Amino acid sequence: MNGRPPRADALRNRARVLEAAGAVFAERGTAASTEEVARRAGVGIGTVFRHFPTKESLLEAALAGLMEELADRARALEDAADPGAAFFGFFSEVVRRSATKNALSGALAEAGVDALRAGGEAGPALKQSLGTLLERAQGAGAVRADVGAAEVMALLAAMTHAAGLGGGTGALAVVFDGLKAP
Amino acid sequence: MNGRPPRADALRNRARVLEAAGAVFAERGTAASTEEVARRAGVGIGTVFRHFPTKESLLEAALAGLMEELADRARALEDAADPGAAFFGFFSEVVRRSATKNALSGALAEAGVDALRAGGEAGPALKQSLGTLLERAQGAGAVRADVGAAEVMALLAAMTHAAGLGGGTGALAVVFDGLKAP
DNA sequence: TGACAACCGGAGTGCTCACTCCGTATCTTC
DNA sequence: GAAGATACGGAGTGAGCACTCCGGTTGTCA
Structure with a gap:
């Protein structure tokens, strides 16, 4: 079904983004921007959207x-x-x-x-x-x-x-x- | 302090806007646009913002x-x-x-x-x-x-x-x- | 009824935001 | 350590929104 396991950095970044999203949404409410989540996670916006194709999914x-x-x-x-x-x-x-x-x-x-x-x-x-x-x-x-x-x-x-x-x-x-x- | 009483149409429109705002925000949530409120009230956007200078005030x-x-x-x-x-x-x-x-x-x-x-x-x-x-x-x-x-x-x-x-x-x-x- | 102030409509402005795209960097495999 | 797949960064795009501005309209008062 699926080829290889994901790369190590991909996994790490995914976890970081998720943690940052939890913190940001809890502090600023769900209206907080995706960019702020990315900043907090120390990654680019593109990375956030690759792991979670939509803000809603995040x-x-x-x-x-x-x-x-x-x-x-x-x-x-x-x-x-x-x-x-x-x-x-x-x-x-x-x-x-x-x-x-x-x-x-x-x-x-x-x-x-x-x-x-x-x-x-x-x-x-x-x-x-x-x-x-x-x-x-x-x-x-x-x-x-x-x-x-x-x-x-x-x-x-x-x-x-x-x-x-x-x-x-x-x-x-x-x-x-x-x-x-x- | 204040000169004249407001014009009759101004009062009427203010009431209409208020009623429309109540209905729209109740149905669509507070994220609904001011333009929709204006549409529902049958007035222009300018009119809404003249009576309520800010969305928050509305x-x-x-x-x-x-x-x-x-x-x-x-x-x-x-x-x-x-x-x-x-x-x-x-x-x-x-x-x-x-x-x-x-x-x-x-x-x-x-x-x-x-x-x-x-x-x-x-x-x-x-x-x-x-x-x-x-x-x-x-x-x-x-x-x-x-x-x-x-x-x-x-x-x-x-x-x-x-x-x-x-x-x-x-x-x-x-x-x-x-x-x-x- | 005429003149003036008050008010209206809605195109326009500037900004923010979700989402895309692609050249570059990093990991994995042999 | 080289090749190739995978993932990254972030400038760019388009849509939507709050709010402004002004030419035209309508109410009001004499």
């Missing part, structure tokens, strides 16, 4: 990377001793992280649907890991039984987004109370 | 108009017989409306902080009316006493935003349960 790839990180974190918590703490801890960690990397929330929002649906394999992976975390927490009686992964994902996206607006901790506490078993 | 004005609508709605509910129903009803009405006018949520998000803080007088007005609704609902025992207007605004913004993502009704129910008195 955004998707950067987003997929971030979601993969989250999915890994979720998987690591699947065997935790206290499923309730694992679930709520993961939830607030995601919110907190997104608050710091200011505009990740914006990116998740703009490309949101696309990211969850078609964002490589990381989207489904995150959803599944989150589902496992949720089920275990429900099994332990820490979370009410009548909510599904979809609702939790929606709440996570919502609170991630609102984290940039201020009234963070209190609002999160309200949501957590709503999620706890009666 | 956005602000359109947003302020929407928030004023919401503030009016909130004020109308201040004397309702059932404060709890008024509060939760208002909350879900705002979320529902934003879901329909798809990208109002995006607009509220992007310009969010600016809108709440400096968006004319509508921002504070909304916050105050919402505060009144909240206090009355708390007085009636329908909402827990340890949440403030800031948390509710944050939750409102969050759920407004997430409404476009799908898992709407269930997620909202969770938040409402979290808001209810124990």
